[in-house]
Amino acid sequence: MKAKYKTLGLKKGASQEEIQEAYDRLSKELDPVINNNETFFVEQFAKVKVAYSALMTKKKQDEEEIPVKELNWFLKLFTIGDKFSFRDFFDRAKKMFIEFMAIFFGVFLSLAVDQKRENSNHRDDNINNMKKLKVELQDILLYIDEHVGNLSIYHEFFTNQYYSWEEDSDSVFLIIYGEGEDAFAIAPLSLYEEVMPFDPPEVTYNSVQLDGTFRFLDDTLEHELTKIYSGSDLFFIKENAYKVDQSIVDDFVARISNKWVLDIGSTETQYNEFWFDNREYIQKDYYMKNNLRRRLKNFDNVTGQLAEHRARVEGAQHLLDSILTAKEKEIEIIYWVVDLDFLKLE
Known part of the structure; x- marks a missing residue:
């Protein structure tokens, strides 16, 4: 580098301005065109140009570099040698970024595989829970039918x-x-105090709510199940089947x-003789007849509500059955679920 300074007639360490001035002066003096392209001038002009280019490049690099002592701790991580170089900085930063991304995606992929394995185990549990839920829906249908059957008997009486x-x-x-010796009698009003609450099974539903199975279900099915087990329709059925019915019975x-005891004395309503001996008195009590009318109307309301509820349960049961069928057709390949129906060719 000292020889290049000498070529320009400068001392080592000259500034950029001095280098520029020397180059401008010598390039005019040694210009081959002015000097008829003589060999000496052509060679000297080339040497000056090379020296100028090398020295100016070195000066620019020196300006870009920062002494290590002046760097903060972060930039020192990317420094090689005694001075900081932007080229070194970007090269090392790029290398560190690539290494970081490789580690990150390696860890992410590992966690993803573990999660898939866990999801696979949960998937089997969820399918089993769905099967149990299907059984419970069938139990609800049977419970509704039994309740409606009992209700119809009392309604007829x-x-x-x-x-x-x-x-x-x-x-x-x-x-x-019956007839003759086999004949027997029943007083329908002796059964009047019987009240039939509506409490369908819900054990499986409550358990799957807690273990996350609902996330495995279709949104439409989840919505229908919520209506069946805790919707307003069920609330009114329970309200009418028990509270409203009980209030009517309480009035009876x-x-x-409060009245019959005072007027008749004996109120042993469980015996047929009571209804036989006091029939004229009872017939005149239209309050009790109206009470009976109110109860029959409530029976009709409950029966209609149960019919709608039953239809909803059946719909949910069919939907759950179709989802189960689809889930059971799926296969898992290294924790990835493949829908076989989707792969079928039309």
């Missing part, structure tokens, strides 16, 4: 009693079955306790 209330017969409040019992 009380309907016959309501429409025969004013008949002129001592046995108007009795239903006689209160009427007997």
Whole structure:
């Protein structure tokens, strides 16, 4: 590098301005065109040009470099030698970034595989829970049918009693079955205090709510199941089947306790003789007949609500069955689920 300074007639360490001035001066003096392209001038001009280019490049590099002592701790990580170089900085930064991304994606892929393995295990549990839920929906249908059956028996008893209330017969409040020695009687109103709450099974539903199975279900099915198990329709069925019905029965019992006891004395309503001996008094109590009418109307409401509820349960059952069928057709390849139906060719 010292020889290049000498070529320009400068001392080592000359500034950029001095280098530029020397080059401008010598390039004019040694210009081959002015000097008829003589060999000496051509060679000297080339040497000056090379020296100028080398020295100016070195000066620019020196300006870009920063002494290590002046660097902060972060930039020192990327420094090689005594001075900081932007080229070194970017090269080392690029290398560190590539290494970081390789480590990051390696860890991410490992976690993803573990998660897939865990999801695979949960998938089997969720399918089993869905099968249990399907069984419980069937149990609900059976429970509804049983409840409607019992309700229809009482409805028939009380309907016959309501429409025969004013008949002129001592046995108007009795239903006689059979003939002769095999005959027996039942007083429908002796069964009046029986109340039938509606409490369908929900054990499986409550358990799958807690273990995350619902995330495995179709949104439509999840919405329908929520309606079936905790929706407003179920609330009103329970309300009418128990609270409303119980309040009507309570009015019936209160009427007997507060009025019949005073007027008749004996209120042993569980015996057929009571209804036979006091039939004229009871027939005149239209409050009780109206109470019976209210209860029959409530029975009709509950029966209609149960029919709608049953249809909803059946719909959810069919939807759950179709989802289960689709899930069971899927296969897993290294924790990845493949839908076989999707792969079928039309």
